[in-house]
Amino acid sequence: MTGADSTDVEIERVIAPFPRRTAERRVKPFVILLSAVLALGAGWALATIFQSPTQRDAATAPPTSGPVLATVSTGNLVRQTDFSGSVVPENEESLSLAIPSGALRSVVTGRPVTQGMTVNTGQVLTEVNGRPVFVVQSAFPFYRDVGLGDQGPDVVAIQETLKHLGYSLNADGEFGAQTETAVREWYSRNEYTPATRDVDNESNLRASDSEQTDDGQQTGDASEVTRATSAAFVPFSEVVGVTILPSVSLSALPVGDAVGADGKTDIVLGSTTTIVTVEVVPADLTAIAQGSEVSIEIDGQVSTGTVSSIELSESPLQEESTIDRNESDEIPGTSIVTVIPSDPIQASHATVRVVASQIIVDQDALLVPTIAVIDRGDTNQVVIVRRSGGELTEVEVTVLGALDGITAILPSSPSSIQDGDQVRVGS
Structure with a gap:
């Protein structure tokens, strides 16, 4: 062996063991983790195999049902109808x-x-x-x-x-x-x-x-x-x-x-004085009346106004000849509602939002979801109230009015249901 060959052999003896020790350190944690996963899987499989029928039925059964409740509130029932209005001079x-x-x-x-x-x-x-x-x-x-x-x-x-x-x-x-x-x-x-x-x-x-x-x-x-x-x-x-x-x-x-x-x-x-005019179809005339107060919304600002007049405005079809047309065939026209603003409005505001509020129940009534009211026949209605102890009690009520899924009720006994109580709306 020459001097060069002897040097190569010594270098190999020094370097060769190093990679083998590094690989061993990387493999050992992986083997330990894999062993733990296999052990857990085997344990779960054995637990499933040896479950009793009662345990399996309990695991697949739906959760225990309970009443769905809603909170009773106090207030008025008010229907709001929106219209698009135009600001025009009061006189031209x-x-x-x-x-x-x-x-x-x-x-x-x-x-x-x-x-x-x-x-x-x-x-x-x-x-x-x-x-x-x-x-x-x-x-x-x-x-x-x-x-x-x-x-x-x-x-x-x-x-x-x-x-x-x-x-x-x-x-x-x-x-x-x-x-x-x-x-x-x-x-x-x-x-x-x-x-x-x-x-x-x-x-x-x-x-x-x-x-x-x-x-x-x-x-x-x-x-x-x-x-x-x-x-x-x-x-x-x-x-x-x-x-x-x-x-x-x-x-x-x-x-x-x-x-x-x-x-x-x-x-x-x-x-220089202006008014607001609103074109209303017959179906919406019940939501607005002469003398009623309305809200006028302009650029995020809200003011009030009073309906001064409601006049029928004939449509172009109505102005045409009425030959061969019975009274029952008449086409209903729109109506022009005139609103006098309580505060001056600049004529530059071409379009405004007019909101008419119609009071359905004007007293401070108890309000519950309509679904909470149960009809027991004839004119008897009840709601089911949850008491502080958790028991459910039927309370007889009188329906004062309903609007948009909310019903105003009057209990037969004032103390039987109050603001803040909870009523059943489902289960």
Whole structure:
């Protein structure tokens, strides 16, 4: 053996025993674990083989049955019905603007009314053919030009508007020198030149003599009035009467659109006060009544409202011809329910949730699951109450009402069942 061979043999003697000892240490725990599992399995098998029939029946039998109980509570039975409602102005008014005298065509030339804009009495509503159209609160439409010497309710409406704007005059229905001066300033304040017409000196003098202020003082300077040859007036086409002010613009014509067409609406105004309207089918009319209070939910906020009216709204099918249709064949229409909110609602809230609550039982009754009430024949109903000792006792009750699986009961004896007791609903 050479020196090299002798060295290799020594290395092998040192290294070879090491892997064998490591493998032995890994195998021994595995063998022990396997032996334990086999021993347990064998024990279970032997225990199963040597079980008595009684033991096997007990192991496979279902658990012992017992009563299923529910807790008695106290409260009212209230049915809630949800509706989808729309916020609309309480009043709407459609306006058709007059064509200026002598104009071949009338168009909006400036100051267009924007949607949602608030309109107040005395302001310029829009501009037609370069001239202002003033809005005036009036119970009737204007029907003529109004100027010096004129009298009537239309004069009163203009005078009331001028007083609202801060002009000092008496709304006596007579268009005198004081009113004429206020009209001039009204136009000038809005950057327009008032329309004028020729008047004779005698009319000017009468107008000056007849007009007084609220405190009875004479107004105007007779010498100046008699020297005037023209006076300011309000043309029929430059004023429009609106029943309710302030109002909100719902729709209007833009600059460039023609106005004054027969049967055409130029501007639609709505009152600033709003209502909620709900369309209800006949089946749901029992859930809501005139005068009842409802809840109105908007963007997570809840307020209240009162049902003011319920009116039948004919469907398109009902508006068609009724030839060859018997009364029994009539198609039931929907109804429009109007709700007056207790707090103002902005018209921008197009849709809201309306909740109507219908009280089924309005007393503080005992409430149990409907399944807990047992019919014993005739008019006798009972519930089975579990006493503190665990025994079950039948208690005779009167059913006051039921709703959505809950029944309101009145026990024959007040002490026989109380809030917090438990009743059987099954077993």
